[in-house]
Amino acid sequence: MSEETIVNSPAGPSVLTDVFARRLNYLRVSITDRCNLRCVYCTPQFDAIKLDHEEILSYEEILRIIRIAASLGVEKVRITGGEPLVRRGVIDFLKRLVPMEGIRDVSLTTNGVLLRDRIDALWETGIRRINVSLDTLRPDRFRSITGMDAFERVWAGIRAANEKGFHPIKINVVALQGINEDELVDLARLSFRYPFHIRFIEYMPIGECTKVRGAGLLTPDIQKLLIDAVGPLIPVDPAAFDGPAKRFRFEGAMGEIGFISAMSEHFCNRCNRLRLTARGAIRPCLLSDREIELKSLLRGGAADEAIAERLKEAALQKGAEHHLGLSGDCIQGRMFAIGG
Numbered sequence: 001m002s003e004e005t006i007v008n009s010p011a012g013p014s015v016l017t018d019v020f021a022r023r024l025n026y027l028r029v030s031i032t033d034r035c036n037l038r039c040v041y042c043t044p045q046f047d048a049i050k051l052d053h054e055e056i057l058s059y060e061e062i063l064r065i066i067r068i069a070a071s072l073g074v075e076k077v078r079i080t081g082g083e084p085l086v087r088r089g090v091i092d093f094l095k096r097l098v099p100m101e102g103i104r105d106v107s108l109t110t111n112g113v114l115l116r117d118r119i120d121a122l123w124e125t126g127i128r129r130i131n132v133s134l135d136t137l138r139p140d141r142f143r144s145i146t147g148m149d150a151f152e153r154v155w156a157g158i159r160a161a162n163e164k165g166f167h168p169i170k171i172n173v174v175a176l177q178g179i180n181e182d183e184l185v186d187l188a189r190l191s192f193r194y195p196f197h198i199r200f201i202e203y204m205p206i207g208e209c210t211k212v213r214g215a216g217l218l219t220p221d222i223q224k225l226l227i228d229a230v231g232p233l234i235p236v237d238p239a240a241f242d243g244p245a246k247r248f249r250f251e252g253a254m255g256e257i258g259f260i261s262a263m264s265e266h267f268c269n270r271c272n273r274l275r276l277t278a279r280g281a282i283r284p285c286l287l288s289d290r291e292i293e294l295k296s297l298l299r300g301g302a303a304d305e306a307i308a309e310r311l312k313e314a315a316l317q318k319g320a321e322h323h324l325g326l327s328g329d330c331i332q333g334r335m336f337a338i339g340g
């Protein structure tokens with residue numbers, strides 16, 4: 001059965017939409033739950049059980065799902081993890097993904113530890129947009145946040161990516177009271193020296209809560225800190241393929257400042273995403289534990305149409321909005337398996 005047939009399926013709309021008429025054209029794919037770092041806000045307090053190799057989807061399976069999703073209107077894919085650069089074969093996988101029909105934008109989120117060594121290979125895949133997580137500019141603090149003495153490696157990776165021509169390079173910062181609050185201004189000031197987009201992410205209580213539960217800073221507080229220290233934040237017009245970040249820049253800066261306010265200002269009404277977990281389930285909302293299993297269907301020899309139907313069903317299970325408030329709730333899913 002061709003992709004044409006799936007697109008024209010009489011069983012439902014030809015694109016992924018949910019019951020609230022949001023069009024879902026963005027798939028975030030976690031290719032592994034393994035990570036070389038143990039970030040305090042991501043890793044559960046008790047060590048997680050890692051999935052066996054057979055439990056996670058093969059690249060072949062992931063590519064098949066993305067191809068079917070593309071036939072249902074998915075145009076944008078982000079590869080994440082765990083740490084995507086630790087999975088063997090990731091470069092060849094990306095080389096197959098980037099030119100896939102219907103996919104107009106592929107990007108990668110990494111912790112940057114392996115970035116410098118992989119930079120030429122990554123460029124050759126055709127990827128041009130990367131996000132790198134970096135919560136501090138102090139090597140000793142980097143170690144205490146991530147468990148690895150790797151600040152210089154990450155920073156060298158970010159600079160190598162910049163020299164190579166990756167753009168935009170987004171720096172993801174999880175803003176935490178008593179952990180990196182005193183560096184948020186320095187991190188924001190990087191946007192004067194580099195064309196980076198520095199994005200402050202509110203801590204989300206995911207993964208049975210972490211050691212830093214309760215330490216999350218909210219966007220209005222972060223904005224106040226930055227405005228008091230640096231100056232006004234000038235809004236930047238949204239562009240096609242923008243994510244949930246609200247974008248700003250400082251006068252005279254090369255780069256931008258973004259805020260991802262999943263807790264203080266829900267952006268559910270403009271959410272256009274589905275997530276594919278490393279274990280092979282679709283997660284309609286990052287902040288809800290509901291998942292729709294795909295792996296057994298794939299491994300049971302299902303046809304593309306059946307997988308397309310399952311994707312549509314998953315889309316219909318996307319709730320109107322998440323209900324994770326500031327009440328101290330946590331959800332059980334683990335960020336490193338879902339991909340953030």
Ligand code: SAM
Nearest residue numbers: 041042081082083110111133172203204335340
């Ligand atoms: N290993 C890659 C990395 O570090 O960027 C990709 C996976 S990581 C789970 C993706 C993003 O999720 C990172 O930017 C990380 O900072 C963010 N993240 C992890 N746990 C979080 C939490 N509890 N709240 C908010 N963001 C979180």
